[in-house]
Amino acid sequence: MRTPVVDIWGPISPEPRSAAPSAPEPHDEWPLTGGTAWVYYSPLNRRQLIRPVILSDGFSNGTSELDTLWHGLEENGDYRFISELHATGRDVIILGYNDRTAPIKDNADTAIDCIRRALSERVGRSKLVVGGFSMGGLITRYALAKMERDPSLPDHETAVHLSYDSPHQGAWLPVSLQAFVHFAADNFSEDPVVGDSLRLFSGLLNSPAAKQMARWYIAKADDTPAAAAERVAFLKELEELGSWPRNLRKIGVANGMDTGNGNGIQPDATAVRGNGLTLNDTWLKTQAQGDPVVARLQKKGGEPFLVDTSGLPEIDGAPGGVFTLPLPDGSDPGSFGLAGLLMLGLRNIVDKDRIPTSCFIPSISAVAAGDIDDQQALYKPITPDASELDAFLCASRNEPHTTMTEELGSWLVNEIASTD
Template sequence: MSEQATEQQIREAFAAAPPIVLAPGPKGPPTQTPPAPSDVWELPGGTAWVYYAEGRDRLTRPVILSDGFNVGPSNIDMLWQGLEWGEYAFFSELRHRGHDLILLGYDERSAPIQQNAEAAIAAILQAVAMREGDHRLAVGGFSMGGLVTRYALTKMEHERVDHQTGLYWSYDTPHRGAWIPLGLQAFAHYSRKLNDGFSNQINSPAARQLLAWHLAEWDGKPRVDELREQFLAELERMGDWPAIPMKIGVANGVATGQGNGIKPGDHAVKGRGLTILGTNLYAQRGGDNQLVANLRLVTPPPAKEVRTDDLPEIDGAPGGTLEGFGILADKLNALPPIFGLKTNAPIRHHSFVPSVSAVAVRGVTTDADLYVDIDGLAPETSELDDFRLASQNQPHTLMTAELGGWIVEQIENLG
């Protein structure tokens, strides 16, 4: 252990620092203030911030946009920063074309998808009740938000509730599962004795439903969590997808099968400080008995090993990326040097939502599926009616003119 700090001091430093949270989007606080909403709807388990179209004073052409996975309540400022104040002003473009925005947020973004779907159902019913005219709704969301709204619409149809939705859309949504490297998951649980926030995120209901492989403990076996199995079974029982609206989706990954350049087995994270020396995380390698992590915190060496069997080489797969390794290193390096947690991240990012998952064409359990040439597949391979992929692998939910503009055009086609 570091001679400079005790375990109790390190624990207190962890508790005082911002939590380690794996999430996409801007790293810093918003630099602008979003406009005041035209209306705010309080929903069961959530909130809808309503912005009428330019020049309008009432709801006529509603577009519901659901927030995605994170920890804690949705933040309207962060939604605007991530989806409006970047390369492509998605919100402004929709409002300029005469569409009303209904930004759907949740009291707890890591709650079960079914729970947050109740807020989505309430928002849909409220939009139908308040809308003037008979223009059909466009309903969808970003990342997990696409699953929340998919479940909500499917449930409404199963229960014969008229959702009056003409278009369902998803933006880099993990329809076939998402991926957090098992070394990162193991570190989250191994470091629980110092601070349990990271572990709690990985073990949250929503994370357990999203992840194709989940670790509940650092020394556990990666598996499909029972909450994910239950969620998928519920969807299948109700029809799996909404049948009435047209279904579209986009992926922040490429269609060509070209990976993001991460080589299996490469060093992703290296512990350098005395407190964390011996901790090493590696990019996922296929085959049996593959080392993905050495774990050591505070206690003397040797480090504990985490090994996997028969997993695909998914870190480098084409798809929307997350800076999971980089986020961990940055959070540890933000702590004062006296605590001995200096960490390097030779690899900052990893595939988070593989392209095949975002456009629902293949599963994520084999290299053959993950790296398939989607352009070479028949269109009916996808469970979506239409989809678009990015021209390069890019950060998960990055709003671009290429993808956001295509969704706007599809919404315009509603009339």
């Protein structure tokens, strides 16, 4: 098993895909402190930056890749988002980062640098549209709020902030999966087949950005799930900035439903089980309420370790954007499927026909309409008055996180066009 290139939280295709071919050459490229911006002018604007839309990358490993971002926005879904923005006379600026695992406020400074550059390059006085996908929506939210509060920074001159399946109220990664990754990394990190992958995923889980995004985090298998200290500090800093930028319109979409209908995953169900040369009856379960045991972890010849939780909601099956993990071969094993791949790589037999994935960004998180630790709120229909956004749209089905669809993409384009 080779180390995957993990583009988990940028725009993706609803179908398995191979590695993205090269994106068109950008009309301009801006080196930024901490990142890069790639500029694609609308054909209507004759190579001038007149009506800028800044679209931020989100969380993943390593450096942002233009090819992957372009094709997620333009080629891999069922809606050509960049082309449709161009058709309305909007210029598209794709914002990437040198380190997508860095603290949110660090990459927010890069976003501020991009906004300042866009304002200096802009011809005319049209206001900007600024936003992003997944964590990119949080990065730009923080950046714009900071620009409003920090007197040393210029007016952001932004009319709209957009977010696409962003974890405004936090993201969910099953505690059982976190525990297994840490357990496996502690015991098998030097394995010749999956050692690199284990170190990669353990490092991602423990990165600053992941800690700030995850509603529940554990640093090791026997930790009690809770918000990481980094998340608590980030939320405090965001609150001190007013929580949201004020002088603009806030819009967002969710890859999950607003009807309260879940994705069909049942609580307290065995999602994956492995047994063989290196593991003994090791299994992960979906999250249930109460005080359930969510994982049994045992190295061959070692003592079994049980992972329990207390007071968490049945969030694996909640309505929302579903966890995705596109790999270089075009496959997408999902969250629990990742554990299955690692178990296989560690030379074990893995039960088939189990549960491959789980909810990642609950709908109420993506549209800022409630706390995701509230069982009732997770499965309650979302009404417009419940959201902190000025306008939002939820998908008509629970679909893979950040999937670009005509339903969501066309709504955003129309909302942006209505601000003219």
